[in-house]
Amino acid sequence: MNPNLPNSFRTGPDERGHFGNFGGRFVAETLMPLILDLEKAYAAAKADPSFQTEMNGYLKDYVGRPSPLYFAERLTEHLGGAKIYLKREELNHTGSHKVNNVLGQIMVARRMGKKRIIAETGAGQHGVATATLCARFGLECVVYMGAVDVARQAPNVFRMEMLGAKVVPVQSGTRTLKDAMNEALRDWVTNVHNTFYCIGTVAGPHPYPMMVRDFQSVIGEETRKQMQEAEGRLPDSLVACIGGGSNAMGLFHPFLDDPSVEIFGVEAAGHGLTQLHAASIAGGRAGVLHGNRTYLLMDDDGQIQDAHSISAGLDYPGIGPEHSWLHETGRVTYLSATDDEALAAFMLLSRLEGIPPALESAHAIAKVTELAPKRPKDHLMVVNLSGRGDKDIPQITEILKGKKQ
Amino acid sequence: MTTRIDARFAELAKQGRSAFVTFLMAGDPDPKTSLDIIKALPKAGADIIEIGMPFTDPMADGPSIQAAGLRALKGGMTLRKTLEMVRGFRKEDDTTPLVLMGYYNPIYIYGVDKFLADAKVAGVDGLIIVDLPPEEDDELCIPALKAGLNFIRLATPTTDDKRLPAVLANTSGFVYYVSITGITGAAAADSKAVGDAVARIKRHTKLPVCVGFGIRTPQAARAIAEKANGAVVGTALVDALRDSLDTKGQATTKTVAAVADLVASLAQGVRGAKQAAE
Ligand SMILES: Cc1ncc(COP(=O)(O)O)c(C=O)c1O
Numbered sequence: 001m002n003p004n005l006p007n008s009f010r011t012g013p014d015e016r017g018h019f020g021n022f023g024g025r026f027v028a029e030t031l032m033p034l035i036l037d038l039e040k041a042y043a044a045a046k047a048d049p050s051f052q053t054e055m056n057g058y059l060k061d062y063v064g065r066p067s068p069l070y071f072a073e074r075l076t077e078h079l080g081g082a083k084i085y086l087k088r089e090e091l092n093h094t095g096s097h098k099v100n101n102v103l104g105q106i107m108v109a110r111r112m113g114k115k116r117i118i119a120e121t122g123a124g125q126h127g128v129a130t131a132t133l134c135a136r137f138g139l140e141c142v143v144y145m146g147a148v149d150v151a152r153q154a155p156n157v158f159r160m161e162m163l164g165a166k167v168v169p170v171q172s173g174t175r176t177l178k179d180a181m182n183e184a185l186r187d188w189v190t191n192v193h194n195t196f197y198c199i200g201t202v203a204g205p206h207p208y209p210m211m212v213r214d215f216q217s218v219i220g221e222e223t224r225k226q227m228q229e230a231e232g233r234l235p236d237s238l239v240a241c242i243g244g245g246s247n248a249m250g251l252f253h254p255f256l257d258d259p260s261v262e263i264f265g266v267e268a269a270g271h272g273l274t275q276l277h278a279a280s281i282a283g284g285r286a287g288v289l290h291g292n293r294t295y296l297l298m299d300d301d302g303q304i305q306d307a308h309s310i311s312a313g314l315d316y317p318g319i320g321p322e323h324s325w326l327h328e329t330g331r332v333t334y335l336s337a338t339d340d341e342a343l344a345a346f347m348l349l350s351r352l353e354g355i356p357p358a359l360e361s362a363h364a365i366a367k368v369t370e371l372a373p374k375r376p377k378d379h380l381m382v383v384n385l386s387g388r389g390d391k392d393i394p395q396i397t398e399i400l401k402g403k404k405q
Numbered sequence: 406m407t408t409r410i411d412a413r414f415a416e417l418a419k420q421g422r423s424a425f426v427t428f429l430m431a432g433d434p435d436p437k438t439s440l441d442i443i444k445a446l447p448k449a450g451a452d453i454i455e456i457g458m459p460f461t462d463p464m465a466d467g468p469s470i471q472a473a474g475l476r477a478l479k480g481g482m483t484l485r486k487t488l489e490m491v492r493g494f495r496k497e498d499d500t501t502p503l504v505l506m507g508y509y510n511p512i513y514i515y516g517v518d519k520f521l522a523d524a525k526v527a528g529v530d531g532l533i534i535v536d537l538p539p540e541e542d543d544e545l546c547i548p549a550l551k552a553g554l555n556f557i558r559l560a561t562p563t564t565d566d567k568r569l570p571a572v573l574a575n576t577s578g579f580v581y582y583v584s585i586t587g588i589t590g591a592a593a594a595d596s597k598a599v600g601d602a603v604a605r606i607k608r609h610t611k612l613p614v615c616v617g618f619g620i621r622t623p624q625a626a627r628a629i630a631e632k633a634n635g636a637v638v639g640t641a642l643v644d645a646l647r648d649s650l651d652t653k654g655q656a657t658t659k660t661v662a663a664v665a666d667l668v669a670s671l672a673q674g675v676r677g678a679k680q681a682a683e
Contacts, residue, residue, distance in 0.1 A: 016540065026509060026536040028465040030561040030586050033568060172471055178462065185464040190587040192563060288510045288536070289462060301483040302514030304461045 017206020124156025126200030201244025205291030216250025432482025450672025467590030593619025623674025
């Protein structure tokens with residue numbers, strides 16, 4: 001643990017967008033004026049009660065919040081330890097937590113008078129959420145998606161197109177999420193005058209990591225209230241998967257200053273941590289990419305390495321800067337789950353609870369199967385079910401077919 | 406301190422002409438060919454040489470320069486080898502200014518202090534780091550100035566009069582005006598708009614202003630050189646290099662000449678221009 005622990009883990013970032021050594025604003029000059037404008041526009045929105053009221057209206061009636069906190073009785077029985085609750089973000093409109101953040105950003109974009117929205121997407125969930133809200137508010141929508149991901153997340157590509165978005169397959173680099181983000185940044189540099197970049201996770205230049213976290217914190221705030229109602233006290237532990245880390249930050253942030261709450265983030269270990277994986281904290285170090293300083297997978301020359309995960313949404317060589325700081329301070333423990341562990345967890349939750357989780361969320365479930373049995377029966381564990389598995393069914397069918405042969 | 410960049414602009418002012426600035430990617434397509442090309446540039450008419458430091462994720466570059474970076478990385482280029490290349494060039498040329506251009510991460514991983522010391526010894530004169538705005542000056546800009554290297558900042562059409570002083574505050578050597586909002590290799594801005602922008606920047610600084618992005622022909626280079634203290638050409642040179650490669654992406658006997666010939670004709674364009682009015 002860091003000897004200089006802060007009084008509070010919830011006050012960051014500082015005015016320059018730093019969480020300890022992480023975060024910042026590492027972008028081309030063309031974008032800086034816009035980023036400073038966005039920072040102002042977001043601060044104004046946050047201070048404006050009508051913004052919150054309007055947002056709460058859409059969260060309730062359009063997104064379908066609050067999402068339930070569901071006691072997973074059969075999973076709990078099966079594991080024989082902690083009492084496991086699922087925070088059901090997969091029941092949100094569009095099927096994941098991504099919609100919380102997109103709603104917030106689209107409302108800020110509207111306040112800024114922007115008519116064209118761009119986004120990057122890996123699994124397609126952020127792209128679907130963005131396409132959905134652009135349809136709802138009549139905005140032009142362009143989604144960058146790595147060509148590899150376009151192939152493995154076909155249902156979401158159809159969905160985005162059906163919603164009126166233009167999906168651009170990115171052929172550069174490794175043709176996955178990081179390249180989609182590069183391409184979105186290139187678009188933004190080119191069309192900065194009329195375009196709002198809706199970033200899908202708690203990464204990017206300040207104020208994005210803070211803004212996205214704030215919009216996702218609804219997950220943790222509801223969880224606090226719902227757990228009080230269900231059990232009359234706070235949970236003892238929280239578990240969430242980490243791509244960039246937005247569903248995790250959303251669940252964790254409201255609990256960071258409650259020392260009794262153990263917090264676990266689960267990265268994607270892919271084929272294993274000594275092979276191809278996407279675990280930036282377990283296998284990376286501090287570097288600068290996509291507008292922020294954070295843990296990244298890279299070689300000795302500072303070149304960014306390919307990430308690998310069975311789950312397109314976790315297949316990113318970085319992590320949000322606030323997580324890097326929470327790791328270094330020791331407040332959050334970062335674990336990782338392999339592709340195979342995630343697949344097994346997918347099957348387990350489907351069979352026991354009738355809830356096929358997104359392959360992303362399955363990484364969190366995988367670690368719950370290790371953590372929960374070691375905890376006493378009165379231990380309250382909350383797992384964020386960040387998305388539903390429908391989008392992954394074609395991919396999983398293929399994998400299972402391959403295994404049978 | 407006077408750097409090779411300052412000396413070069415003083416000399417050009419005496420000659421009454423603007424600078425021709427070339428950009429190529431270090432190690433493209435392999436370290437040896439790349440050094441041969443760089444060595445050929447001054448004779449072909451380059452006044453200042455920018456060398457790209459290859460990076461896997463060049464977020465402000467277009468397809469040509471992205472591909473050049475990947476060719477270089479595939480050819481085994483590293484930041485250390487880029488500095489070796491500069492040392493190789495300096496063995497024969499101690500006057501042509503050399504500017505390294507790229508992204509921050511490889512430098513951060515190399516170690517800022519070690520990089521600055523090694524770059525200075527190798528004979529680097531200035532740095533252009535695309536993803537370090539003035540808001541992050543503590544990272545590299547201030548240490549670079551202390552180490553005796555120029556830190557050249559990009560100004561863009563979105564850099565308004567209110568922001569310009571912040572952008573110029575720690576800039577030295579020259580100001581690089583990016584004539585469009587966009588990535589490298591995109592279409593050029595017209596010379597009238599460039600002239601207005603250069604005049605606007607010059608109201609805030611005495612530094613020379615060079616203009617780049619989208620210049621491909623001697624005519625375009627000449628038009629820009631009439632409005633600015635220098636014209637920068639990158640993508641067109643990188644494309645000429647690429648077109649000289651064989652089907653496997655390897656250098657051929659034509660590669661060095663292909664770049665040098667284009668540099669010579671672009672230099673003719675720049676030399677035909679009058680010096681921009683001070
Ligand atoms: C369902 C789901 N969960 C998790 C993630 C990972 O993102 P984050 O770590 O930002 O929550 C994604 C990203 O696409 C996702 O679609």
